[in-house]
Amino acid sequence: MENIIEVSSLxxxxxxxxxxxxxxxxxKKGEIFGFLGPSGSGKTTTIKILxxxxxxxxxxxxxxxxxxxxxxxxxxRRRFGVLTDNSGLYGRLSxxxxxxxxxxxxxxxxxxxxxVLDAVNLKQEKAKKVSxxxxxxxxxxxxARALIHEPELLFLDEPTSALDPTNSLHIHEGLRALNEKxxxxxLTTHDMYEAEVLCDRVAFLNKGQIQLxxxxxxxxxxxxxxxxTVELTNGEKVILPAGSExxxxxxxxxxxxxxxxxxxxxxTLGDIFVQVTGRKLA
Amino acid sequence: MMISLKRxxxxxxxxxxxxxxxxxxxxxxxxxxxxxxFWGRMGADSIDMHYMLINMTFGMVAAFVQCCLIAEEKxxxxxxxxxxxxxxxxxxxxxxxxxxxxxxxxxxxxxxYLAEYKPANVxxxxxxxxxxxxxxxxxxxxxxxxxxxxxxxxxxxxPVIVIFSFGSFIAVAxxxxxxxxxxxxxxxxxxxELAAKVEAGAGxxxxxxxxxxILGWVIASIFLTVVIYRKRMVD
Ligand SMILES: Nc1ncnc2c1ncn2[C@@H]1O[C@H](COP(=O)(O)OP(=O)(O)O)[C@@H](O)[C@H]1O
Ligand SMILES: [Mg+2]
Numbered sequence: 001m002e003n004i005i006e007v008s009s010l011x012x013x014x015x016x017x018x019x020x021x022x023x024x025x026x027x028k029k030g031e032i033f034g035f036l037g038p039s040g041s042g043k044t045t046t047i048k049i050l051x052x053x054x055x056x057x058x059x060x061x062x063x064x065x066x067x068x069x070x071x072x073x074x075x076x077r078r079r080f081g082v083l084t085d086n087s088g089l090y091g092r093l094s095x096x097x098x099x100x101x102x103x104x105x106x107x108x109x110x111x112x113x114x115x116v117l118d119a120v121n122l123k124q125e126k127a128k129k130v131s132x133x134x135x136x137x138x139x140x141x142x143x144a145r146a147l148i149h150e151p152e153l154l155f156l157d158e159p160t161s162a163l164d165p166t167n168s169l170h171i172h173e174g175l176r177a178l179n180e181k182x183x184x185x186x187l188t189t190h191d192m193y194e195a196e197v198l199c200d201r202v203a204f205l206n207k208g209q210i211q212l213x214x215x216x217x218x219x220x221x222x223x224x225x226x227x228x229t230v231e232l233t234n235g236e237k238v239i240l241p242a243g244s245e246x247x248x249x250x251x252x253x254x255x256x257x258x259x260x261x262x263x264x265x266x267x268t269l270g271d272i273f274v275q276v277t278g279r280k281l282a
Numbered sequence: 283m284m285i286s287l288k289r290x291x292x293x294x295x296x297x298x299x300x301x302x303x304x305x306x307x308x309x310x311x312x313x314x315x316x317x318x319x320f321w322g323r324m325g326a327d328s329i330d331m332h333y334m335l336i337n338m339t340f341g342m343v344a345a346f347v348q349c350c351l352i353a354e355e356k357x358x359x360x361x362x363x364x365x366x367x368x369x370x371x372x373x374x375x376x377x378x379x380x381x382x383x384x385x386x387x388x389x390x391x392x393x394x395y396l397a398e399y400k401p402a403n404v405x406x407x408x409x410x411x412x413x414x415x416x417x418x419x420x421x422x423x424x425x426x427x428x429x430x431x432x433x434x435x436x437x438x439x440x441p442v443i444v445i446f447s448f449g450s451f452i453a454v455a456x457x458x459x460x461x462x463x464x465x466x467x468x469x470x471x472x473x474x475e476l477a478a479k480v481e482a483g484a485g486x487x488x489x490x491x492x493x494x495x496i497l498g499w500v501i502a503s504i505f506l507t508v509v510i511y512r513k514r515m516v517d
Contacts, residue, residue, distance in 0.1 A: 051366065054517050072515070074284070074368035082366055088359030090296065092303040097296065104292030105367040145363070 002029045003065075004153055004184050005050060010059035011208075012045050019045040020208040022059070027186055032179050034195040035188040036269065037205030038279055043188035044084060046205075047155050050186070051082050063153070078106060081151035083159055087142045091131035095122060095141050098130055099148060106149035116144040119174040121167060135162040143171065147178065154178070156187045160194060172198055192270035202269065206277040216269060223275065224266040231261040239265070285376065289369045293377025297351065301381060307350045307432075311389050314339040318393030329478050330450040332399040336411065337470045339389050341443035344418035345425070346436070348382040352426025353435030356514075365515050371508060379419045386415050403480045406489060410476050413496050417469050418446070420503035427510050446470045469499040 005027035012019045020042035027033040035043050048054040049061050052071035061068045063080070070076060089098050099113045117123040120140035125133075130141065139162045146154060159175075160168040175198060179185055189195055195202045196216045204212040212219065226242040230253060238253075240246035253259050267275070274280055301308055318335055355361035355378070364374050390411060401407040421442060429435035445452075449470035456462035465471065476484075476492035486493075 048517070052516065053362070053366070074370060077366060078368045086359040086362055088363060090300055090360055091358065092300050093296065097299060101292050101296045102363075102367070105289055105364070105369050107288075107368075 003027065004029045004063065005033075005186060006060075006062040006065075007046075007050075008060050010046070010049065010061055011057050012042070012049060012054065013057045018208055020205075023205075023208070023210055025203055025210060025213060027184060029184055030179070030182065031200040032175070032185040032187060032198055034199030034202040035186070035205055036190070036192065036195050036202050036273065037188070038190055041205045042208045043205060044157055047082070047084055047157050047186070047188060051080065051155055078149065079151060080153040080155065081146035081149065082155045082157075083142050083146040084155070084157040087146070089130045089138060089141055089145070092129065094127050094129055095133075096126040098141065099126075099145060102145050102148050108149050112148055116147050119147065119178075120144045121170050136164060136167060139163060140167065140171070150181075150183070152183060154183050154185045156185060158189055158191075159187065160189075160191065168194070192268055192273065196269050204273055204276060206273075206279060211276050212272070219269065219272055220266045223272045224264075227265045229263045229265055230259060231263075232258045233260050234258070284370050285372045286369070289373040290377035290380060293364070293369075293374065294380045297378065297381040301347075301351070301385075304354075307347060310342050310346055311385060313342060314389055314393045315396065318396040322397045327398060329474065329481055332394065332397055333470075333474045333477055334447060334450060335393050335397055336390055337449055337473070338443070338447035339386065339393060340415060340418040340470070341439075341446045343389050344382055344386040344415050345422035345442050345446075346439050347385065348379065348419050348422030349426040349429070349435045349439045350432050351378060351382065352423050353429045353432045356426070356429070357431045361514075371511060375423065375507065375511060379423065382419050382422065383415060386419070387412070390415075401477070401480055402483065403485060406480050406484070406486055407477060409486075410473055410489075410493065410496065413493070413500060414469055414473050416500045417496065417503050420500070420507045424503065424507045424510060427507070427514055449474060467495055469496045472496050 003026040007026065008024050010023045011021045023042070023046065035046065037043050045054065049056050050063055050068060052068050055069075063071065064076060066076065090101075095117070096113060099116070100110060102108070103110050103112060113126070114123060117126055120143055122137065122140055122144065125137065130138065133141065139159070143156070143159055146156070160171055163171065172194070175185060187198065199216060201213065201215050202219070203210045227239050228242065228246065228250070230238050230240060230250060232238065232253065238249075240249055250262075270280075314335055317338070321331060321335065352361075355364070369377075422439065425439050425442070426435055429438055446468075449468065452462060452465045452468070453471055453474070456465055472492045472495045476489045479489050479492070
């Protein structure tokens with residue numbers, strides 16, 4: 001499968017601070033790729049390099065098969081969309097007027113505005129002035145703006161960090177639908193739940209390096225300790241190994257009607273992150 | 283470089299709506315008009331007086347407004363969005379300059395009308411004023427790109443307003459202090475020089491030197507602005 005992003009030995013050193021050191025990964029066309037890491041781990045820096053807003057100190061970064069320095073060309077800019085914490089909106093203008101400007105900049109029909117506002121649940125609000133919106137609403141407008149030209153590749157830097165669970169869920173559905181229509185999504189988050197439900201593959205970023213990269217499913221399986229937890233009717237919790245010994249004991253509990261609940265003990269991505277990096281995500 | 287009228291117009295429309303709601307900045311356009319009405323009543327009609335007003339308009343409207351508009355785009359991170367879109371440098375800088383240019387022309391026209399300035403050769407003066415405005419707009423853009431916030435911008439643009447508005451005082455001082463002779467090449471003083479010649483009956487052919495010097499300032503300031511802008515595209 002074709003790679004839409006290819007990064008190798010990428011490093012960015014600021015005056016007195018190494019933001020990322022030697023990062024390697026690729027993103028396949030059509031996937032949702034998650035960059036998971038605590039704050040300060042270099043997520044935003046990576047997105048800025050990949051969108052041509054920062055020059056890397058060393059290493060190579062290619063988007064659409066071309067070096068990121070070529071992203072200055074209009075023909076490439078049309079093909080990606082970005083949402084970062086430095087994506088500003090015009091506060092004195094309405095939501096609609098903000099998006100209208102972007103329709104003109106990207107040669108998109110104004111009819112697209114209602115469509116994207118629907119996707120972020122803001123259709124009723126479109127006449128509202130942006131400065132009067134809550135943080136979460138502003139974030140949704142910014143997201144709508146990043147989507148308006150139906151980019152092939154979407155960079156989302158913590159897209160739901162300011163949203164309540166209901167809106168996050170709605171955005172997740174929207175992003176999945178967009179992905180099914182063919183948009184590749186590169187997403188950063190420190191929300192392991194978001195990474196788990198949304199991403200085809202995740203990379204764990206810690207202190208400027210990728211420490212683990214795989215599908216959430218494989219990660220969870222390989223870090224699972226192969227046990228199950230059985231809660232008994234008397235309130236006791238017993239942990240059983242997945243082998244025949246565990247099966248016999250489980251049979252015994254079930255046979256005597258002692259079982260209240262059964263859970264497999266696969267770790268969450270958050271658990272794995274702590275285990276691998278020794279750091280918490282949030 | 284490709285220029286898209288559609289994109290420039292979109293930026294102009296957006297700026298117009300935004301500016302008309304931004305009273306802290308838009309208020310400055312009434313100052314030259316009020317002064318002009320006042321001077322018109324007093325019957326002050328020397329070339330120096332008229333051009334103090336016109337150069338003040340260049341400083342307060344062309345440079346100041348442009349500087350604040352650009353600085354706000356930077357402060358609010360909206361310039362980044364324009365830069366990441368398919369809009370070219372010319373679309374963005376041109377679009378961002380259009381509103382300031384239109385407002386400057388309107389204010390110059392009204393203040394000249396109120397101050398009862400009737401140039402002997404309107405065509406020459408119009409070309410000179412349009413050309414000069416490009417310099418001030420480029421200067422405003424440049425200062426806006428340098429400042430981190432609107433507040434900072436409104437402070438660093440002050441000396442520009444003072445230096446360029448009170449150009450005729452510099453010319454007087456230059457007679458005493460030869461070191462200030464160089465100041466005679468400033469675009470504001472060249473404009474006054476040009477206007478004085480026009481009143482004395484000069485046509486296009488007689489003021490080519492003044493035009494050339496002003497044009498030199500325009501080209502230099504636009505060149506510098508584009509260079510700085512391109513640098514600001516990557517952090
Ligand atoms: N412009 C900058 N100048 C200096 N240091 C920076 C700059 N941008 C980011 N950094 C540093 O680089 C590191 C990574 O930052 P960032 O990429 O923003 O992390 P994240 O998005 O994962 O929270 C941090 O330690 C941050 O302080
Ligand atoms: Mg960040």
